[in-house]
Amino acid sequence: MERETISVTVNGRAYERAVEPRRLLSDFLREDLRLTGTHVGCEHGVCGSCTVMMDGVTARSCLTFAVMADGAEIETIEGLGSVEAMHPVQQAFWEKHGLQCGFCTPGMLMTAVELLKANPDPSVDDIRDAISGNLCRCTGYQTIVESIQYAAKLMREDGP
Amino acid sequence: MYVGQAIRRREDERFLRGRGRFVEDITLDQPIAHAAFVRSPHAHAAVTHVDTAQAAAMPGVLAVLTGADWTAAGHGEAEGVWPVKDMSGADSRTAYRPLICVDGVVRCVGEIVAMVVAEDRHQALDAAEAIEVAYEEKPANTITAGALDPDIPLVHPAFGTNEVMVTEHGLKEETEAALANAHHVTEVVVPTNRVTAASMEPRAYLGHYDRVNDRYTVWTTNQAPHIVRRYFTKSLHIPEHKLRVIAPDVGGGFGMKLYHYPEEGLVLWGAIVCDRPVRWVGTRSECLLGDTHARDHHTVGRMGFDENGKILGVKFETLAAFGAYESQWQASITNAYHFTMLSLAYDIPAIHTQVRAVYTNATPVDAYRGAGRPEAVYQVERMIENGAQEMGIDPLELRARNLIPPEKFPYQTALGITYDSGDPPVLMGKIKALADYDALRAEQARLRAEGQWMGIGISAFFDMAGAGPVKMMNDLGAKVGCYDVASVRVHPDGRITVFAGSHSHGQGHETTWSQIAADRLGCDIDHIDLVEGDTDRVPMGIGTWGSRSLSTAGMAVYTAADRVVAKAKRMAAHMMECAPEDLDLADGEFTVKGTDRKLSFAAVANASYHSGDRPSDLEIGLEETSFFDPADCTYPSAIHLCVVLVDPETCAVTLRNYWAVDDVGTVINPMVLHGQVHGGLVQGIGQALMEECAYDAESGQYLSGTFMDYAIPHAEDVPSFGLDAHFTRALGNPLGAKGAGESGTIGAPACICNGVIDALWHLGVRQITQPMTPKKIWRAIEDAKRTQH
Numbered sequence: 001m002e003r004e005t006i007s008v009t010v011n012g013r014a015y016e017r018a019v020e021p022r023r024l025l026s027d028f029l030r031e032d033l034r035l036t037g038t039h040v041g042c043e044h045g046v047c048g049s050c051t052v053m054m055d056g057v058t059a060r061s062c063l064t065f066a067v068m069a070d071g072a073e074i075e076t077i078e079g080l081g082s083v084e085a086m087h088p089v090q091q092a093f094w095e096k097h098g099l100q101c102g103f104c105t106p107g108m109l110m111t112a113v114e115l116l117k118a119n120p121d122p123s124v125d126d127i128r129d130a131i132s133g134n135l136c137r138c139t140g141y142q143t144i145v146e147s148i149q150y151a152a153k154l155m156r157e158d159g160p
Numbered sequence: 161m162y163v164g165q166a167i168r169r170r171e172d173e174r175f176l177r178g179r180g181r182f183v184e185d186i187t188l189d190q191p192i193a194h195a196a197f198v199r200s201p202h203a204h205a206a207v208t209h210v211d212t213a214q215a216a217a218m219p220g221v222l223a224v225l226t227g228a229d230w231t232a233a234g235h236g237e238a239e240g241v242w243p244v245k246d247m248s249g250a251d252s253r254t255a256y257r258p259l260i261c262v263d264g265v266v267r268c269v270g271e272i273v274a275m276v277v278a279e280d281r282h283q284a285l286d287a288a289e290a291i292e293v294a295y296e297e298k299p300a301n302t303i304t305a306g307a308l309d310p311d312i313p314l315v316h317p318a319f320g321t322n323e324v325m326v327t328e329h330g331l332k333e334e335t336e337a338a339l340a341n342a343h344h345v346t347e348v349v350v351p352t353n354r355v356t357a358a359s360m361e362p363r364a365y366l367g368h369y370d371r372v373n374d375r376y377t378v379w380t381t382n383q384a385p386h387i388v389r390r391y392f393t394k395s396l397h398i399p400e401h402k403l404r405v406i407a408p409d410v411g412g413g414f415g416m417k418l419y420h421y422p423e424e425g426l427v428l429w430g431a432i433v434c435d436r437p438v439r440w441v442g443t444r445s446e447c448l449l450g451d452t453h454a455r456d457h458h459t460v461g462r463m464g465f466d467e468n469g470k471i472l473g474v475k476f477e478t479l480a481a482f483g484a485y486e487s488q489w490q491a492s493i494t495n496a497y498h499f500t501m502l503s504l505a506y507d508i509p510a511i512h513t514q515v516r517a518v519y520t521n522a523t524p525v526d527a528y529r530g531a532g533r534p535e536a537v538y539q540v541e542r543m544i545e546n547g548a549q550e551m552g553i554d555p556l557e558l559r560a561r562n563l564i565p566p567e568k569f570p571y572q573t574a575l576g577i578t579y580d581s582g583d584p585p586v587l588m589g590k591i592k593a594l595a596d597y598d599a600l601r602a603e604q605a606r607l608r609a610e611g612q613w614m615g616i617g618i619s620a621f622f623d624m625a626g627a628g629p630v631k632m633m634n635d636l637g638a639k640v641g642c643y644d645v646a647s648v649r650v651h652p653d654g655r656i657t658v659f660a661g662s663h664s665h666g667q668g669h670e671t672t673w674s675q676i677a678a679d680r681l682g683c684d685i686d687h688i689d690l691v692e693g694d695t696d697r698v699p700m701g702i703g704t705w706g707s708r709s710l711s712t713a714g715m716a717v718y719t720a721a722d723r724v725v726a727k728a729k730r731m732a733a734h735m736m737e738c739a740p741e742d743l744d745l746a747d748g749e750f751t752v753k754g755t756d757r758k759l760s761f762a763a764v765a766n767a768s769y770h771s772g773d774r775p776s777d778l779e780i781g782l783e784e785t786s787f788f789d790p791a792d793c794t795y796p797s798a799i800h801l802c803v804v805l806v807d808p809e810t811c812a813v814t815l816r817n818y819w820a821v822d823d824v825g826t827v828i829n830p831m832v833l834h835g836q837v838h839g840g841l842v843q844g845i846g847q848a849l850m851e852e853c854a855y856d857a858e859s860g861q862y863l864s865g866t867f868m869d870y871a872i873p874h875a876e877d878v879p880s881f882g883l884d885a886h887f888t889r890a891l892g893n894p895l896g897a898k899g900a901g902e903s904g905t906i907g908a909p910a911c912i913c914n915g916v917i918d919a920l921w922h923l924g925v926r927q928i929t930q931p932m933t934p935k936k937i938w939r940a941i942e943d944a945k946r947t948q949h
Contacts (some may be wrong), residue, residue, distance in 0.1 A: 022282070037178020041360045042444035046867035049360060071823030077178030089511070090176040091532040094168055097831045100666030100839065103182070103361040103411030104174025128875040135867070137360050137412050138666045140904075141875040 006070040010035065011079030019066045025059075026050045028066035029076060037077035041135070048134030051107035054074050058114045077106035080113065088154040089113055089147075098147030100138030108134045112148045120156055121147065140157050162675035162685055166831035167805055170685075172671040180409040181462025183364040183379045192366065195220055195440040197423065198274040198291050199449075200266035200606050203300035203521040203860025204313065207264050210274060211292040218290060220283035222434040225426075226274045227262040229430050235259075235429065238420040239394045241387060242484030242492040244517065245637045246325035253319040257485035257524050259395060259422040262309035264806040266295070267315055267484035268521050269862045270449040272422050277430040277438050300521035302855035304481040305351065305458045307518035313517035315448070315484055324482050324517035329499040330575050335512035338473025339403025342464025346547040350833030352535045352909075353930045354456035354481065354853040357528045357608050358872050361411020362442040363421060363451060371435060376403045383413040383663050384703020387640060389695050391420035391488070396429060407693035410665035414843070415527040416451050417665070418705050419488045423450070423564070444863040453853045454528030456481035457498075457535045463543040469551055469558040470597045473510035476502065476539060480517045481523075487524035491517075496636035499622060499777075503573035504540050505584040505620040505797055506562040511574040521860050525854070527705065529843060530905040533623055538901050541619045541910035542917075542927070549921050555914070556597055556801075559620055560588055570891075579622055579795040580891040582823055587799045588620065590821045590884050595801045608922065613806040617915025618799070619907045625707035625899025626794035626892070644712035645700045648677065650728070650782040652769040654748070656681065658720075659691045661701015662713035667836070667901070669709065672828045673717050676895070682722035682745040683761060699785055703796035707796070711826065715893045716788035725785035731782075732764045734775050769850040792892030796899050798822040800907040804915040811934040811941070813916060819882040819909065825890040833900050838881055840904020848912035850931050871931075 003018040017032055020037055020091060026043075029035045029052070031116060041049035045063040052061045055076035081087035089112045092098065099105045108131060115130040122130065127148045128141070136144060174180050200207075212224040237256045246252040260272045274291050278284035299313035306312055307322045315322055339345055353732060366379040375396055382388050385405040392398045392405075410417060423440050430438040459478040465896035466472055480494050548558040563584040564571050572578045591597075598618055599801050607614045627633050628642035655725070657678050662669055670690045678685040691697050702712070729740040732750040736743070736759055744751045750759045767774070768782040803817040827833050850871040854863040864870040889896030909930060916932050917925060924944030928936055 020282075030184075033180070036182075037180075039182070039361070040184075041362065041411075042867045044866055044868070045446065047360060047444075083175070086173075086176065086647045093176055096833050097169065099172060099175055100835055101359070101361065101412040102172070102180045102409065102666070102669070103359075106173050109176070124880070128276050132874045132876045135360060135872060135874065137358060137414070137843070137872065138839045139835060140840075140842035140881070141878060142838050142880050143835060145875070145880070156685075 004061035006067055007070045007072055008072055010074045011076060015126050020096055021065065021067055023066045024062055025064040025066050029061060035076050035078050039103055039106060041104065048088055048111065049104050049107040051110045051134065053110055058110055077109060080109060080125060088158065089116065089151040092151035092154055093147040096147040096150050097143045098139065102133060104136045109138065112151060115148065116155060121152055162400045162678045163828050165675065165829065167671055167675060167829060169668045169671045170233055170674060171668065182361060182409050182411060183366055183381050183385065186366055186379050186408065188368065188437050190437055193277050193279055193434060193436045193438045194281040194284045195438050196276045196288040197272045198288050198293060200269055200271040202266060202295050202297055203269050203302060204298040205266050205295040206298065207261060207266060207273060207293060208296050209294040212274065215276060215287040215290040216463040218283065218287045220279035221276060221287045222279065222436065223277045223430060223449060224274060224287065224291065224628040225433065226594045227260045230260050231262050235396055236394050238391050238425065238488055240343050240486060240491065241488045241640055242638050244325045244486060244491045245495050245625035252325040253316065255316050255485050257422065257487055259425045268523055269860065270523060275426050275430060277434050283612050296936025301859035302520050302522045302860045303857060304456050304479050304518060304520055307479060307520050308516065315521055322519045324486065325518060326514065326516050327495060327499065328514045330512040331510045332512045332677040335473040335475050338510040339462055339464040339475060342472050343467040344465045344547065344551055345462055346543050346550060347462045348542050348546055348927055350459045350461060350539050350542050351929050352455040352457040352538055353847060354453050355528065355851045356448060356451055356453045357414035358717065358870065359412030359414060359416060362444060362447045362790035363417065363423065364441040365424045366437060366439040367431035368437040369432045374402060377406065378403065378424065379406045379408060380424055381410050381417050382407045383418050383665060383705055385663065385693055385695050386661060386701045387703055388420050388424065390515055395420060395425040404696040407663050413665045414529040415531055415705055419452060419526060429573050444867060448865050448870050449523060449862055451484065452487050452526035453523045454525055456525055457533055459539045461539055463547055465547055465551065469548065469553045469561055471506060471508050471562050474508060474540065474543065478513065478515045480515050481522065482517050482519055483522045483524035484519060489527050490525060491637055492527060493532040498536050498871040500538045500575055500623060501533050501539060501624055502575060503565060504537060505622055507564045508567065508574055522855055529840060530902045531706065533902065533906045534844065534909055536620055537621045537906055538910040538913065541914060545914040545917055546926060555918065556592065556618055559618060563588060563620065568595055577624065580792055580796045581888040582622065582795060583886060583888055584620060584797060586886045587797065587821045587823060590886060591799045591801050591819055594819045594821065594884050595883055600803060605873050610807060613808055613919040615804045615806065615915040615917065617802045617804065617911040617913065617918060619911040619914065620799040621907055622795050622797045623707065623899060623902055623906055624793050625796055626711035626790060627706050628712065628790050628924060629792060630789050632793065638703060642702055644702050644709065645785065645787050645789055646713055646716035646720045647699055647783060647785040648717065648724045650724055650765045652766045654760070654765040656683065656688045657691060658688060658717055659698045660713045660717060661698055661703065662709035663693045663704045667704065667709065668832045672715060672832060675828055676714055676717050677721050680718055681725060683748050705759065706826065707901040710897045711790055711794050711890065711893045711899065712788055714897065715790065715895060716786040718895060719786035719788050720784045723786065724782060728761065728764050728768065728782060730778055731774060732759055732766050735759060735764065735767060790892050794825065794890045794892060794898035796822065796824045796903060798903045798907055802911050802915050804912065804919055806916060807918045811937040813932060815845060815879055815912065816880055820903065821884045821886065822903050823886050823888055824900040825887055826895065826896040827887065834883060836900050837883060840902055841881060841908050842873050842878050844905040844908025845912060847879055848909045848930050848932060852931050
């Protein structure tokens with residue numbers, strides 16, 4: 001199959017790669033760039049495990065072709081926080097036991113980051129609504145809700 | 161003390177940073193080829209022709225393999241880990257799930273007919289589509305309820321019946337007499353819906369064969385890698401010492417990832433044939449179809465009460481679905497975990513149960529979180545609820561009158577199982593207070609007067625967790641020894657690596673096993689690392705399932721650590737010129753009792769490996785292994801209570817409140833415990849309200865093949881939970897710990913269903929099958945109206 005060349009910025013680093021038009025963004029990230037933190041749980045856009053940030057908004061990388069990301073800025077779980085310090089959302093999930101097996105976690109974190117950007121002080125209902133596109137089979141969601149509330153608190157205290 | 165503390169998890173950072181390492185993430189020196197499978201589109205058909213020529217010639221294709229090739233290679237099948245055992249003495253009719261169709265007949269949708277191995281996944285999928293298979297369709301049955309009726313198509317005609325086996329347990333005559341003499345008898349037909357675990361990580365396997373060194377390696381999404389290794393001796397006839405099985409980070413298991421699945425064996429076969437590592441990662445549709453399904457019992461029950469609501473006896477007749485084949489651990493449900501637990505938390509003098517296992521043209525059924533106990537609780541609790549309603553006794557009060565009183569422990573049930581410890585009345589008192597039960601009943605009456613439908617559901621039960629002991633589980637049918645193993649290796653610098661035969665796929669063993677070890681070894685928890693999930697590194701293991709790991713593997717860690725301390729004390733005593741009994745170990749230091757003389761654990765560790773000055777009868781080194789066989793199972797107990805609101809306009813159920821009070825014995829980490837309870841509850845809620853592996857009755861087609869069709873709960877579908885606890889120590893292990901992994905899934909379906917029935921009882925509704933969708937609730941209300949007119 002003929003390939004097209006795309007330019008994308010992922011976690012602040014520019015890449016130029018030739019990809020088949022049918023290549024999914026999730027496969028591109030995982031296989032071509034070896035960023036395996038983004039997980040594919042259903043490949044039909046329901047579970048949200050593959051959620052990444054594309055030009056500042058969340059996107060399902062399993063429903064996005066890599067060619068659609070040409071020229072875009074992508075942020076994945078590997079770009080969240082720094083080597084020295086985790087992002088407050090990561091820190092909060094750690095403190096409040098917001099994960100068990102860790103498979104849905106990257107997508108859940110990206111969704112939480114997007115929510116807290118838009119709403120720095122979300123209610124329990126706001127959080128449940130915001131993460132309703134991300135399935136978790138381990139936690140029962142309660143500790144995820146508590147983690148996101150705690151992250152909001154940390155971020156409000158830290159300031160922008 | 162670390163035990164008892166809510167320490168944040170030591171494994172979390174890699175997951176939070178996207179550095180988890182799942183099977184799909186593994187890279188190797190050689191490029192990895194990919195497998196794709198051709199699966200039966202029919203529920204029952206003869207495979208008359210398979211044409212692979214076109215596929216074999218396609219770009220990138222390395223091999224196309226069929227059942228004929230499997231047979232020609234002399235390969236075998238995945239035998240039962242817990243095979244059927246017919247209590248009546250008749251021969252059981254075993255047909256194990258084949259790895260690939262070898263006998264020219266497919267017996268359920270999704271059965272594998274051919275495999276393609278190609279350079280990349282897309283090439284493999286393209287080639288799989290080019291394989292032409294001719295089928296001759298046969299009549300099929302996917303429904304459990306009528307599987308033994310005359311004229312129902314036979315799944316395995318050679319057996320002459322769809323019945324796999326019959327088991328009977330309990331007190332038959334006493335139960336019949338109790339029912340005959342009862343003041344009131346309640347009868348309920350209770351089908352338990354067919355569901356599946358749907359772990360977020362799809363199943364995935366990577367096989368590798370090192371021809372030069374004659375060594376095989378399999379990376380697998382599995383909960384018990386040593387058991388996988390054992391069953392490769394049956395499927396591909398690979399000796400155990402030649403095969404390394406690695407279960408790296410695994411994204412949820414829930415029992416479903418316990419088996420030697422067809423794709424696991426086939427991937428390694430492909431690797432051998434192609435001389436290349438081969439990987440398969442399941443699509444969600446393949447997983448919803450090919451992962452083992454669960455539950456699917458059809459039960460008729462009768463329960464007799466005296467005039468005060470005391471249960472006199474209960475009788476069950478159950479048809480238990482096996483699906484098209486016997487899956488490896490299937491009979492652990494029918495022969496061990498279901499019948500044993502039918503007394504729940506109640507003092508019932510007479511119980512009799514008959515289970516007839518049946519074949520249907522559906523995906524094989526096997527263990528899923530709870531395995532037999534959710535069915536048992538649902539079957540018993542539905543009868544208690546209807547009995548209470550029929551007799552006009554408050555449902556909580558009727559249950560309270562029947563709870564096993566604390567003075568009766570250890571309590572032997574009418575089924576012969578002995579619960580070691582527990583105090584159900586205390587749990588009941590706590591949940592009544594937690595939920596403010598009397599206020600809820602007042603609210604219910606008020607709302608009902610306003611035309612609103614509120615219901616209160618209750619379930620109370622015991623769980624059998626912590627399998628073994630080895631002998632008891634062997635007697636119940638296990639062909640693997642139900643012990644577990646740990647090695648504690650002290651390095652010369654005093655730091656420690658623990659190797660355990662359990663496998664954590666969300667449970668947090670890197671934290672909890674380290675809490676146990678650090679307390680026993682008197683050391684800093686950060687001085688301990690844990691290794692699990694690798695048969696070349698861990699001496700042996702039976703794996704994580706059935707809420708068993710803490711009281712088996714956790715106890716092996718405890719025991720091995722104690723042995724290390726005993727040996728280290730001998731060395732330290734030699735170095736400090738005192739007796740070993742005079743030494744205390746805490747905070748990384750040995751102290752001579754009553755003095756300020758100290759010696760660091762690290763100095764003793766170093767001397768244990770590198771000093772010639774030691775007791776003459778003390779072996780060099782500081783490493784101990786324990787194969788721990790517990791004295792008993794553990795019997796955790798719990799009571800659940802929920803409030804449901806049924807919308808009179810839409811018949812949709814809102815689960816407004818959910819409380820649970822658990823007795824899990826000694827708690828290692830309360831944060832991890834709560835996580836286990838929460839997660840199980842939501843899976844149980846899914847079973848009650850939305851989840852179902854559905855088949856079209858006419859064609860046998862599978863209808864639940866995507867997450868749009870198989871509904872698992874979202875965050876908006878569930879409430880936050882109110883939890884409380886009361887702990888009685890387990891008597892079968894020195895930690896006093898009971899299992900904690902399954903309480904939620906065991907109690908929630910019955911609790912929620914009872915709540916919905918309570919909400920609709922006044923409308924004449926007596927039973928609704930799960931999942932209780934708005935359509936089914938509407939239908940039940942309409943049926944009740946018609947019956948009353």
